[in-house]
Amino acid sequence: MSIVLIDLKDRIITDDGTVVVKHDFLVKKALSGEAFTNYIAVEDKDISLYNRRKGMKGGKHSIELWEDDGEIAGVPESCYDWNIPEPYYSMDIEDYIITKFEEKGLQGDEYEDRLSQELIEIDKRDMIMFIRCAIYMVDVFRKKKVVWGVGRGSSCASLVLYILDVNRVDPVKYDIPITEFFKRG
Structure with a gap:
């Protein structure tokens, strides 16, 4: 000592x-x-x-x-405070994601069911601030013209992260299980 x-x-x-x-x-x-x-x-x-x-x-x-x-x-x-500015800090995540979902032109029960499941899991796992931060980061990257990769690891299993352009891998199209992102542990 x-x-x-x-x-x-x-x-x-x-x-x-x-x-x-x-x-x-x-x-x-x-x-x-x-x-x-x-x-x-x-x-x-x-x-x-x-x-x-x-x-x-x-x-x-x-x-x-x-x-x-x-x-x-x-x-x-x-x-545990997230150092992100308004309007990101208090934005309505569900409305924002649904708007982006519609803008991407994703259609069909499979997409809607997956989105609904993910929104429930995000809320249940208290990941709202993480999602807000991801939205902020993508906006900053675009503004500063930062290039980021196609996707990495378990993030590619999230339809929400695909909708938000965190990654460019459609988990429904490529049949990636939701459990790859929302692992139990």
């Missing part, structure tokens, strides 16, 4: 030379949208066990957060 030698405003320096950034610093950095560069995540027994269970090989997958009193902190509620 390291001993705190110097306690600065945004970081702690320990006796073994380790610099640990404080909880508030990381939260502010994350919410500002700045990149996390030059940070090394800590490794411990619990992280290693989790990584082995998930089949992760090597690398570190967590950052130790310290409160101002030196206690290790959990993830604060503010980390």
Whole structure:
């Protein structure tokens, strides 16, 4: 166990030379949208066990957060806030998706049933803010003329993400099961 030698405003320096950034610093950095560069995540027994269970090989997958009193902190509620502007933050997702669905000219019971299933799953899994963020990202990409790929991974199994142009793979046309995107776990 390291001993705190110097306690600065945004970081702690320990006796073994380790610099640990404080909880508030990381939260502010994350919410500002700045990149996390030059940070090394800590490794411990619990992280290693989790990584082995998930089949992760090597690398570190967590950052130790310290409160101002030196206690290790959990993830604060503010980390669950999505840093996206209006009107995206409060838009009616269902209306927006249905409008885009109609604009794409998708027709038939298979499409309508799949869309209905996905909208139910998105709501049930509390993914509304993720979808709002995806809409915002696609709009930013278009505005800045960023080119993105055809699709990747399980996102190609989502009709909603296809409708929103996150990917360009029609999961109904290619018979990709909805369970590839909405995995149980």
